[in-house]
Every structure is written in C-alpha cells, then in structure tokens.
Amino acid sequence: MSSLFTKDENLTMSAPYIGYKILKIVKDSGEEKVSIFDIANNLRKSNNLSVKSIYYGMIFLHSLSLINFDEPYVVLCDEN
Secondary structure, rough: HHHHOOOOOOOOOHHHHHHHHHHHHHHHHOEEEEEEEHHHHHHHHHHHOOOOHHHHHHHHHHHHHOEEEEOOEEEEEEOO
C-alpha cells in the first residue's frame, strides 16, 4: 500500500507541494472557482505529475479546509 508521505519521496511530488501549486493556480486565475480539469491540465503540462499526485494534493487541501468541491470546480474556502 502506498503512503501519502514518505521520507524517500521527491518533495516536488509531495501532497503539500502539489497543494501549494493548486492554490497558486486558483488564486492566480482571479476567478471564484476553477475547473478541476483546468487544474489537472495545468499541473500535468508544467510539472509532469500523475493524476494520483494531483488527487492527493486536492485531498490534502480539502482535509485542511482550504478548498471545497462544487463539481467540477475547486472553490477556495472563506478565510473566516
């Protein structure tokens, strides 16, 4: 079974780093919500990431209550 965090993992493939990249894409878009497909396409082009890594990044952000899902969009949570 694969782990979400390992000591041997490349940091640029870790869930927190990918989560940071996802937040950056959403904030840079200037929109209230961004399509999951746009995020995946952007990350796969620029970082050559797997879908599984992107999935873990989104789970990480959702577990910290930083994003919500309004299918098929990712929405930033209120800062309150």
